[in-house]
Amino acid sequence: MMSIIHQTIEFLAEGIPVPDPPAKELPGKLGERANDLIGYAKTGFMVVAMLGLLATASMAIVGIRGRxxxxxxxxxxxxxxVLALVIGGGAAGLIEAFS
Structure with a gap:
C-alpha cells in the first residue's frame, strides 16, 4: 500500500520545478536601516548573553559559600x-545553512 502512495507522489512531483529565488536587498535607505537594526540587535543580544552568563556564575559562587x-x-x-548564546551568535550561519 505504501509503495503505491510513494509511486503516485513521485509521479505527480516529477518535472515540477520548485521556485527558490535568492534574497534581494531592500530598496534605498530601508536596506541600510534593516542592516543597522540587525546589527544593533546582535550587539544587544551579546550584551544580554554575557550578563546572563555572569549572573549564572555569580549564583554558582554564592552557592559555593553555603547555599x-x-x-x-x-x-x-x-x-x-549557553544554548541561547550559541543560537543567537550563530543565527546568520544557521539561516545560511538551512536556506
Missing part, C-alpha cells in the same frame, strides 16, 4: 544560557 540550592539552580540555568 547549595542556589548553586544547583545556577547549574540548571547554565545550559540554557
Amino acid at each position: 547549595s540550592e542556589i548553586a544547583k539552580n545556577a547549574l540548571g540555568h547554565l545550559p540554557w544560557a
Whole structure:
C-alpha cells in the first residue's frame, strides 16, 4: 500500500520545478536601516548573553559559600544560557545553512 502512495507522489512531483529565488536587498535607505537594526540587535543580544552568563556564575559562587540550592539552580540555568548564546551568535550561519 505504501509503495503505491510513494509511486503516485513521485509521479505527480516529477518535472515540477520548485521556485527558490535568492534574497534581494531592500530598496534605498530601508536596506541600510534593516542592516543597522540587525546589527544593533546582535550587539544587544551579546550584551544580554554575557550578563546572563555572569549572573549564572555569580549564583554558582554564592552557592559555593553555603547555599547549595542556589548553586544547583545556577547549574540548571547554565545550559540554557549557553544554548541561547550559541543560537543567537550563530543565527546568520544557521539561516545560511538551512536556506
